[in-house]
Amino acid sequence: MTTPIRTRIAPSPTGFLHLGTARTALYSWAFARHHGGEFVLRIEDTDVARSTQDSVDQIIAAMKWLGLQYDEGPVYQMQRLDRYKAVVDQMLAAGTAYHCYCTPDDLEKMKADQEARGEKRRYDGTWRPLPGKTLPAIPEGVKPVVRFANPADGEVSWDDLVKGPITIGNKEIDDLIIVRDDGVPTYNFAVVVDDWDMRISHVFRGDEHINNTPWQINMFRALGAALPQFGHLPIILGDDGLKLSKRRGAVSVTDYEDNGYLPEGMNNYLARLGWSHGDDELFTLEQMVAWFDGSHLNRSPAQWDPAKLLWVNAHHMKQAGDARLAALAVAQLKKKGIEAQADDAMAARCALLKDRCQTTVELAGWLEMFYEPQAAPQAEVDQHVTDAAKTALRTLRDKLETATWDKAGIAAAMKETLAAHAIKMPQLAIPLRVVVCGRAQTPAIDALLALFDRQVVLDRLRTV
Incomplete structure (x- = not known):
């Protein structure tokens, strides 16, 4: 790259x-x-009407959880109004x-007339100054908006980082509003000024912004500003085949944090929703950085x-440090x-x-058994905690009272119990699990019991 890389x-x-947005942030980062x-x-x-501080706080918290550290920001557009006004002037x-000076009623009549004539609904340039044109008289009491004088002819072309070459004719777009009548800039204008001022070199964003790009490119050129390279990412579809949105499903990043996912699992999965590195399915964030050069981005929607x-998160659970998992589990x-x-x-x-x-x-859910008795399903109790099993469990309880409290000591007590009652390991281990742990399947029971407080195990065995 010949120019400094700056994304946002x-x-x-x-x-x-x-x-x-989290996937876009991940790719940009x-x-x-x-x-x-x-x-x-x-x-x-x-x-302004819909923006909230709670949303700002959640965005920043989600970025922190994902580990996507930013080098600059957060920059707030509403703190840059003076800059936008200077550029508009x-x-x-x-x-x-x-x-x-068109009012909303004027615009609605304009577009209704166009529709009646079978024309495309668009602003007709009523107030656009042109050589030899006489503009209407300025109406009293109407606050004007500011419109961008979009080139009337020609085409806008760019080589999209994801979609490839795209061309849109200027006749397909009109003179959009860039400043509202209250002085607040609109999205398409503010984003151009921001990307210009912040020297953004590459813009990754959702492909719903493709139709905004011609206006933005024309504004960059009108300002004599260097163009960033654009990459428009395909949408993510829900498991029902419809676009994921804020109104459909648990799609908040922090919802997944609350529901026990690890950031490395989420990053790994999000990365593969639109990008690949060969056949690699499981990787770290560091590996992704080493591989992510902007190529191999998919053009089709991801599911x-x-x-x-x-499955991805389970892999990262296995790789996670035990002390870290302990804090998260607590x-x-x-x-x-x-x-x-x-x-x-x-x-x-x-x-x-x-x-x-x-x-x-x-x-x-597994760890609860160390702190509170867990009631096994009655069917498991009836199947495994038989009278014969209860007799063996009482013998084991007596031996555990004096056994060395570690895996080897517990295993020795269990072997002695098996010999005393002439039974096989499942006939002791499964009812032991049901009574102490509240479930018939666990990791090695001697290793598991060693992690309990001895008195807890003895107290639970006294219930049989």
């Missing part, structure tokens, strides 16, 4: 950071990091923008697959009203159990 993510704080560039967080808060003076996300247990400590004992429990878990919520 620019969410609107009218809701949470959803998965599509990884591209900048791969090329030794910089990544900017910009908050596009010009929709420059454009008005240069003739690349003009005031328009959200909750089961695949769980937080999940606290939601259940169980107070626990993220100590060495908890880390040892996580080490034994994590291979069976897809999320930290599942891990906390």
Whole structure:
């Protein structure tokens, strides 16, 4: 790359950071990091009526959880109004923008007439100054908007980083509003000024913005500003085949954090929703940065697959450090009203159990048995905790009272019990699991019991 690489993510704080924006942020961040560039967080808060501080806080929290550190920002558009006004004044003076006094009623009549004539609904240039043209008289009491004087002829072309070459004729677009009558800039104008000022070199965003790109390119050129390269990413479809949106499904990034997913699992899965590196399915964020040069981006929509996300997250659960999992599990247990400590004992429990878990919520579900008695399904109790099993469990309880409290000591006590009653391991181990753990299937029972407090195990065995 011959110019410094600077990318950005620019969410609107009218809701949470959803998965599509998170994927865009991930790609933008990884591209900048791969090329030794910089990544900017910009908050596009010009929709004053719908923007909230709660949304801003959630966006920043989600970015932090994903580990997508930004080098600049957050930059807020509403703090840049003076800059937008200065650029608009420059454009008005240069003739690349003009005031328009059409009221909403005027515009609706204009477009209704066009529709009646079978024409495309669009602004007809009533207030656009042209050589020899006489403009209407300025109406009293009407605050003007500012419109961009879009080139009337020619085409706008760019080589999209994802879609390839795209060309749109200027006759297909009209003179859009760039400043509302209250002085607040519109999206298409503010984003151009921001990307220009922030020296953004590459813009990754959803392909719903393709139709905005010709206007933006024309404004960059009108301002004499260098064009960024654009890459428009295909949408993400839900498991029902419809576009994921804020109104459909649990698509908030922080919802997944709350539900026990790891950021490395989410990043890994999001990365594969529109990009590939050979056949690699499982990788770290560091590996992605090493591979993500902007190529191999898919042109087709990606399908959200909750089961695949769980599979990916389960892999990263196995790779995660035990002390870290202990802290995450303690937080999940606290939601259940169980107070626990993220100590060495908890880390040892996580080490034994994590291979069976897809999320930290599942891990906390396993860990509950160390703090509160767990009632096994009655069918399992009836099947496994027979009179013969109860007799063997009482013998084991007596031996466990004096056994060395570690895996070897517990295993020795179990072998002695098997010999005393002439039974096989499943005839003791399964009812032992049901009574102490509340489930018939667990990791190696001697290793698991060693992680319990001895008195807890003895108390539960006294119930048979």
